Amino acid sequence: MWTLSIDDTESIAIGAGILGTGGGGNPYLGKIRMQRLLREGYSVNIIDLDDLADDALVAEVGGMGAPTVGVEKLPKGDESKLALEALEAYVGKQIDAIICAEIGGANSIEPLVAGAMMNKPVLDADAMGRAFPEMQMSTHFIAGVKCVPAAMVDEKGNQIIFGNMVDSYALEKFARDLCVLMGCRSTLALPVMVGEQVRRTSVRRTLSLAKQVGDAVRHARQVKSSMVDAVLNVTTGTELFSGKLIDVQRRTVAGFARGQLVAEGLNQYRGDYLHIAFQNENLVAWRGDRDTRDQVIACVPDLICMLETETGEPITTEQLRYGLRVTVLGIPCTDKLRTPEALKVVGPAAFGYPEVTFNPMPKIAGRGIE
Amino acid sequence: MTKRQIGVQEIEDIALGAAVLGTGGGGDPYIGKLMATEAVRRHGPVELVTLDEVGDDEMSVAIAMMGAPTVMVEKMPGGNECVEAFNAVQSFLGRPIQYVYSIEAGGINSTIPITLAAQLHKPMIDMDGMGRAFPEIQMVTQSLFGITATPFTMADEKGNSAVLSTIDNRWMETFARNIAVNMGATAHIAAYAASGKQQKEAAVYGTLSLAEKIGRTIRESRAAHVDVIAALREVTGGFIVFHGKLVDVRRQTVAGFARGEAILEGIGEDAGSQMSIQFQNENLMASRNGEIVVSVPDLITMVEEDTGEPITTEQLRYGFRVLVLSIPSHPHWRSAKALEVVGPRYFGYDIDYVPVEQRFKA
Numbered sequence: 001m002w003t004l005s006i007d008d009t010e011s012i013a014i015g016a017g018i019l020g021t022g023g024g025g026n027p028y029l030g031k032i033r034m035q036r037l038l039r040e041g042y043s044v045n046i047i048d049l050d051d052l053a054d055d056a057l058v059a060e061v062g063g064m065g066a067p068t069v070g071v072e073k074l075p076k077g078d079e080s081k082l083a084l085e086a087l088e089a090y091v092g093k094q095i096d097a098i099i100c101a102e103i104g105g106a107n108s109i110e111p112l113v114a115g116a117m118m119n120k121p122v123l124d125a126d127a128m129g130r131a132f133p134e135m136q137m138s139t140h141f142i143a144g145v146k147c148v149p150a151a152m153v154d155e156k157g158n159q160i161i162f163g164n165m166v167d168s169y170a171l172e173k174f175a176r177d178l179c180v181l182m183g184c185r186s187t188l189a190l191p192v193m194v195g196e197q198v199r200r201t202s203v204r205r206t207l208s209l210a211k212q213v214g215d216a217v218r219h220a221r222q223v224k225s226s227m228v229d230a231v232l233n234v235t236t237g238t239e240l241f242s243g244k245l246i247d248v249q250r251r252t253v254a255g256f257a258r259g260q261l262v263a264e265g266l267n268q269y270r271g272d273y274l275h276i277a278f279q280n281e282n283l284v285a286w287r288g289d290r291d292t293r294d295q296v297i298a299c300v301p302d303l304i305c306m307l308e309t310e311t312g313e314p315i316t317t318e319q320l321r322y323g324l325r326v327t328v329l330g331i332p333c334t335d336k337l338r339t340p341e342a343l344k345v346v347g348p349a350a351f352g353y354p355e356v357t358f359n360p361m362p363k364i365a366g367r368g369i370e
Numbered sequence: 371m372t373k374r375q376i377g378v379q380e381i382e383d384i385a386l387g388a389a390v391l392g393t394g395g396g397g398d399p400y401i402g403k404l405m406a407t408e409a410v411r412r413h414g415p416v417e418l419v420t421l422d423e424v425g426d427d428e429m430s431v432a433i434a435m436m437g438a439p440t441v442m443v444e445k446m447p448g449g450n451e452c453v454e455a456f457n458a459v460q461s462f463l464g465r466p467i468q469y470v471y472s473i474e475a476g477g478i479n480s481t482i483p484i485t486l487a488a489q490l491h492k493p494m495i496d497m498d499g500m501g502r503a504f505p506e507i508q509m510v511t512q513s514l515f516g517i518t519a520t521p522f523t524m525a526d527e528k529g530n531s532a533v534l535s536t537i538d539n540r541w542m543e544t545f546a547r548n549i550a551v552n553m554g555a556t557a558h559i560a561a562y563a564a565s566g567k568q569q570k571e572a573a574v575y576g577t578l579s580l581a582e583k584i585g586r587t588i589r590e591s592r593a594a595h596v597d598v599i600a601a602l603r604e605v606t607g608g609f610i611v612f613h614g615k616l617v618d619v620r621r622q623t624v625a626g627f628a629r630g631e632a633i634l635e636g637i638g639e640d641a642g643s644q645m646s647i648q649f650q651n652e653n654l655m656a657s658r659n660g661e662i663v664v665s666v667p668d669l670i671t672m673v674e675e676d677t678g679e680p681i682t683t684e685q686l687r688y689g690f691r692v693l694v695l696s697i698p699s700h701p702h703w704r705s706a707k708a709l710e711v712v713g714p715r716y717f718g719y720d721i722d723y724v725p726v727e728q729r730f731k732a
Contacts, residue, residue, distance in 0.1 A: 090533070159535040160545060163458065166528050174530070177548050 001047045001121075004112060009034045011214025016108035017314030018213055018231060018305045019206070019331070019369075023280035024104010024131035025063055026071050026316055033077070034109050034116070042116035046124050046207055049199045052097060056195040059087055060127060060140075061111045062101040062188060064152075064175060067280055067318045068250070068257045069184035070106070076155040079187035080114035083159075086151035087189040090161050099123040099198060101138065101188075103206045104131030104281075105316060110187070122207070129203035129334035129369040130303050133256055133280040135175060136168035137346050139336045140193065143201040147171045150190030154182035162190075180255045203334045204370050209234065217312040227312030228327055231305075236368040237331035237361060240285060240297055241274040242266055242309060245324045250317070256280050257317045262290065263326055274328060276304060278317055283351050285328065298330040299353070301337040301346045302361050303369075305329045332361035334369045375415040376484055376494065380582055381406045387584030388480035389680040390606065390695070391577070393669045395628075395652030396477015396503035397435060397442045398682055405447070406481040409488035416484055417493035421575060424469060424566035430495055431459050431563040432473035433483040436507070436524070436546060437556035438623050438651070442478065443684055448527035451558035452486040458523035458533055459560040471495045471569075473510055473562060475577035476503030476652075476669075477682070482558075497569065498577040499562065501700035502669045505651040507546055508539035509712050511702045512562045515572035522546060522561040526553035555623070574700050588678045598678035599693055608697035609730040611656060611664055612645045613637045613675065616690040621683065628683050632672070637691065645694060647672070649683050654717050656694060664696045665714045667703035668726040671695045696726045 002008075009031055017027035052058070061080045063070070088094055098118075100111045103126050115122040127138040141147050147168040152160045152175055160178060165171040171190075179186045216230035228239050243263040250259035258279050265272035275286045275293045282304035286293035298304050306315040309325040337346050338360055348356035376384070385403035388396065410416060424430070433452050435442065460467050470487040472480050475498035487494045499510030507519060519542040522534040532549055536542045542561075550557040564572070584605055591601040603610060614634030621630035629650050636643040648655045653670040656663055664670050672681045672692040681690060703712055704725070710716065713723045 086535075156541075157537045158541055158545065160549075161533045161535075163531040163533060165530050170530060174532070174549060174552050177552060178545055181544055181548055 001045055001051060004038070004044050004046060006035050006038050008211055009038065009109070011211045011218060012108055012207065013105065013214065014217050014314060015210030015213030016103050017105040017316065018307060019210055019303065020104030020131040020314065020316065021281045021303050021305055022278055022315070022317045023067060023133060024102055024108065025067055025106025026318065027105030027314060029071070029074070030106035030109030034113055037113060037116045044112050044115040045121045047097065047121045049123060049125050049202060049204055052123065052195040052199060054194065054196040056096040057093060058097045058099055058123065058193045058195060058198045059084060059095045059189050059191065060099050060101040061114045062107045063110055063185065064179045064188055065185040066252045066255055066257050067316060068252045071318050073183060073185050075185070078117065079153050079155060080110055080189065081117045083151045083153045083187045083189035084114060084118060086153060086159050086161060087149060087192065090149050090151065091192050093192070095120065095192070097121050097123055099202065100126035100207070102126055102128040102131040103210055105314065107131065108207065108210055123198070123202070124205050124207045125202040126206045127202060129206055129337065131281050132346060135172035138168070139203055139334070140201050141168040142342050142345055145193055145197050145201055146191055148191055150175070150188060152178060152186050152188050154186050158182065176255050184252070184255055203336060206369065209369065221312060227307065228329065231312070231329060234368070235331045236364045237329055240304070240328045240330045241269055241272070242327040243269055243274060245320060245322055245326055248320045248322065250320065261320055279351060280317055282306065284348060284353055284356055296356050298361070299348045299356050299358055300351060301333045301342070301358070303331040303333055305331055330361055332363045332368060374418045376418050377410055377415040378407055381410065381481060381484060383582045383585030383589060384480050384578060385585065386588055387581035388475055388477055389682065390584050390602070390671050390673065391475060391501070391581055391669065392477035392503045392680065392682065393652045393671050394649055394681070394683045395505065396474060396479060398684065399478055399481065401442065402478035402481030406484040406488070409485040413488040413491065416487040418496050418578060419493050420496050421566070421570050421573060424495060424569065426565060426567040428469065428566045429463070429465060429467045429563055430469035430471050430566070430569060431456065431467050431560050432471050432499065433486045434473050434479040434559050435482050435556060436550045436559050438628050441555035441623070445554060445556050447558065451525040451527060452482065452560070453489060454525040454531060455523040455558050455560035456486060456490065458531065459521055459563055462521040462523070462533055463563055467563060469493055469495050471497055472578060473499045474503050475581050476500065479503070480578065480581055494578065495569070496576050496578045497573040499574060501574040501577055503652050504712060507543040510562065511574055511700070512564060512572045513539045514702060514708055514711065515568070517562055517564045517568055517572055519561045521563070522559060524549055524553070524557045524559050526557050574702065592677060599673070599675070602673065602678050602695065606695065606697045608669070608695045609726055610693050611696045611730060612658065612694040613640045614645055614692065616686060616688055616692065619686045619688065621686070632686050634692065634694070647694070650717065651683060655714065655719060656696070662719070662721055663729060664726050665719065665721065665723055666717060667699035667708070667712045667723070669697040669699060696730070698725060698727050
């Protein structure tokens with residue numbers, strides 16, 4: 001168990017921003033909210049999955065919405081507390097611990113904010129080992145954990161609780177439309193799980209991993225060594241590309257930031273081009289010519305992470321723009337997302353790329369995302 | 371006032387009268403009637419009380435179906451949705467609810483609560499929240515008098531359910547409508563729970579018994595072969611605004627509503643003239659030769675010229691010979707505040723509301 005410090009938050013924001021594969025919400029906003037709470041005297045403990053009692057009650061907390069809106073429409077501040085309280089009132093029980101739904105810039109930190117405000121511990125784990133755009137894309141729900149009850153709130157004070165849903169695809173459909181009506185920003189707390197389920201179906205130690213990635217980047221900056229090497233040393237995986245963004249097409253559609261980008265290779269990648277398609281998160285990366293996608297070099301569920309070449313700072317979807325110098329890393333995902341059942345939900349076909357074959361990146365036992 | 375019972379014959383009459391009050395919308399009464407009839411046959415008749423018999427502290431909740439009438443005629447309910455919705459409100463409020471009421475006695479929502487009341491052996495109150503049908507959730511007199519729709523519970527036939535709590539009733543319409551569309555354009559709801567004291571101030575009194583009286587009048591007039599239309603006009607206090615044949619209907623199901631226009635070619639005294647009736651589930655505006663002659667909140671209903679059978683939006687088709695009947699709205703709907711909610715401007719017509727009785731003679 002560790003108690004979150006301001007310095008930890010600095011690192012988690014960077015690490016979660018990188019592991020968020022372009023989505024998960026803006027890390028900077030998440031960071032300053034958490035650091036302000038810590039300076040005000042709030043505290044939050046991060047506990048290991050193994051420290052959780054079998055019958056402890058756990059809920060995920062996180063924001064939903066288009067990241068392109070999230071950078072402009074700021075939260076009121078107490079949404080995750082209200083969402084959790086609504087969930088607790090609905091079931092008539094207290095939640096014992098909070099878990100991240102995903103590792104992503106803001107959504108790794110929002111649960112910490114909730115934990116601090118409500119004096120509840122946050123688990124060192126999440127339900128993806130990365131970020132994903134849709135609710136059914138969760139190791140919990142893929143493993144059969146019920147996605148309800150689910151509480152959804154907005155900054156205006158509106159509140160909706162789903163008591164029962166046919167499945168997590170249905171929950172995604174209902175919640176996404178309502179999120180758009182709420183102004184493309186809402187906060188959810190769901191479901192009510194027991195410790196045993198959470199231990200069995202979550203991705204372990206991802207908050208620690210995010211912190212380690214952030215620590216590595218910050219250290220490398222300080223001593224002026226390779227930030228890419230520093231990250232890959234923690235996460236395993238490879239550098240896929242380095243270059244300059246020369247084209248970005250992005251639209252906020254149905255509550256998502258959808259689009260594609262092209263990067264022109266620099267240094268050893270000169271003459272090559274990289275194409276990435278995204279839906280909040282980066283989905284598929286191809287190498288090719290300026291206008292053609294010749295070869296898939298990485299795809300979901302593996303992670304395609306973009307850093308600013310100079311600073312190692314993670315680049316999120318809403319920040320993409322012409323001229324940015326970027327380095328793209330491929331990081332192997334958790335084994336929990338590589339099963340046949342999981343691939344139906346989070347493989348390339350589920351995102352509209354049935355022609356893309358998922359070739360899992362090699363993993364090293366005991367390192368990276370478990 | 372004495373207590374009454376809603377049995378099979380009453381349901382028959384209520385469904386018919388409610389279709390008149392439904393102003394073209396409110397859902398096909400036939401399906402609601404079948405369900406309610408089956409429920410009272412199985413569970414016994416439903417007790418109907420008047421508001422003065424309800425204790426100030428006793429609670430009532432409105433039960434309804436929400437969605438597009440064009441879908442309701444095809445997608446049948448499962449049967450248990452209203453019970454779930456009712457139980458969810460009771461649970462959320464943390465106190466028992468003694469009465470069930472209709473939020474909208476125009477259309478299917480006159481009989482949907484009867485089905486639930488029978489299933490749960492609860493009495494109904496002779497009232498509603500509109501005195502007619504309206505397309506949106508905040509268009510109820512309870513809302514005008516400050517009663518919140520929260521907690522608003524929804525359930526569908528697949529097992530999906532939700533409870534909504536919003537900062538005002540207009541937000542409730544926005545979210546609930548979207549959920550209803552995603553439930554397949556029909557959903558069962560329980561909402562606007564209120565105390566006897568609140569209802570005594572806010573409700574439209576006597577709408578269920580009025581619907582029953584209208585239906586009985588039509589039925590008895592037909593059986594006696596007397597002028598159904600004249601009897602209908604008298605029992606409703608309404609005005610015959612046009613006599614014509616339907617020559618064109620445009621209708622689209624959009625965002626959970628059936629929107630469109632019906633064009634009538636004049637017959638008899640109205641020969642040579644044309645009437646256009648615009649609807650959004652319910653009939654909103656009636657224009658004669660391009661000039662608006664009746665508008666919301668007054669009621670506009672088309673009835674078949676011989677039988678007096680009211681015609682719903684989804685039943686409209688070429689060749690029907692109809693009389694357009696307009697009934698003055700309940701006084702609650704005529705205040706400046708009410709007209710902001712249900713007047714012509716809310717629906718996009720930049721005209722001032724003129725009560726039908728100022729334009730037409732009985």
